[in-house]
Amino acid sequence: MIVTTDQLFKVAYGKFAIGAYNINNMEQTLGLFQGNVESQAPFILQISRGARKYANVKMMEAMIRAAEEIFPEAIFAVHLDHGDEETCYDCIDSGFYSSVMIDASHHPFEENVAITKRVVEAAHAKGVSVEAELGMLGGVEENIKVDEKHASLTDPDEAKAFVEQSGCDSLAVAIGTSHGAYKFSGSQGLHFDRIAEIQKRLPGFPLVMHGSSSVPQEEVARINAAGGKLAGAKGVDEDQFAKAYPLGVTKVNIDTDGRLVWTRVHREYFRDEPEGFDFRKPGKIYVAEYAKFIAHKNQKLGSAGKLEMVRQALS
Ligand code: G3H
Ligand code: 13P
Ligand code: ZN
Numbered sequence: 131m132i133v134t135t136d137q138l139f140k141v142a143y144g145k146f147a148i149g150a151y152n153i154n155n156m157e158q159t160l161g162l163f164q165g166n167v168e169s170q171a172p173f174i175l176q177i178s179r180g181a182r183k184y185a186n187v188k189m190m191e192a193m194i195r196a197a198e199e200i201f202p203e204a205i206f207a208v209h210l211d212h213g214d215e216e217t218c219y220d221c222i223d224s225g226f227y228s229s230v231m232i233d234a235s236h237h238p239f240e241e242n243v244a245i246t247k248r249v250v251e252a253a254h255a256k257g258v259s260v261e262a263e264l265g266m267l268g269g270v271e272e273n274i275k276v277d278e279k280h281a282s283l284t285d286p287d288e289a290k291a292f293v294e295q296s297g298c299d300s301l302a303v304a305i306g307t308s309h310g311a312y313k314f315s316g317s318q319g320l321h322f323d324r325i326a327e328i329q330k331r332l333p334g335f336p337l338v339m340h341g342s343s344s345v346p347q348e349e350v351a352r353i354n355a356a357g358g359k360l361a362g363a364k365g366v367d368e369d370q371f372a373k374a375y376p377l378g379v380t381k382v383n384i385d386t387d388g389r390l391v392w393t394r395v396h397r398e399y400f401r402d403e404p405e406g407f408d409f410r411k412p413g414k415i416y417v418a419e420y421a422k423f424i425a426h427k428n429q430k431l432g433s434a435g436k437l438e439m440v441r442q443a444l445s
Pocket of ligand 2: 212341342
């Protein structure tokens, strides 16, 4: 069942975080639904502009509608990840999305407010909610690359002013994470003091943590042992999610980890079966492994086992 992102946030705020997982293809979609149903977790399925281009917008929607039928127990929201203004309007008008993210964080504050406000007006008129971003995460997203020197943490006072002026429904905050498989160069880590300061100024308001993949070292080692070259990849300590959700982090974005599962499964499969060429064989393994990964992640986010609680809150 597709629900609104706000409905999920209301149930989760302060108690657990909702996993927001990116999808790009059929195998990932099947594994995602399977893992969430097996772990009895509500979730957010998110689609980036890159994914919309790669898989075709119509194909994405058809896959999700089909998965909804195959897994009737699932409760989830559909979200546009890192949208520009034009794509936000497209998704709002489609009637399919629960929420959109307008990512105007690379603009100066006033312009970010103005762009976000326009999207909020259009979205709210159609019952769609809006995630905005303030501060600058490091890493690569779509066509924008931000090195750690230029990444900047979200200012708590600005966050409060931004939410009040823009009318957004949730806020992606820069608190030390970055996108991709190479996070935390040097001694950087999550800035819990900063999250606490933001929560103080915005009590009850859902915060979003991007760049939350944990880049498991075992996964990286297996990829490298099977011919990969991911030297020095590292991510967020997944045990820290339990410290983040009491501070208002209600949505946790994970994409890279799913790509690592795909890479490990396929590299190992073709290393061990050099004569193989039936893509359904590694595909089947990937669906099962991705489902296992999702179920594990939901344990760490505290969302595992919360499906019934959400169902009751919605009824
Ligand atoms: O934050 C970016 C997400 O990981 C989506 O990545 O734009 O390559 O689909 P993508
Ligand atoms: P990762 O690259 O850490 O998976 O972050 C994904 C993300 O923030 C999607 O918006
Ligand atoms: Zn992101």
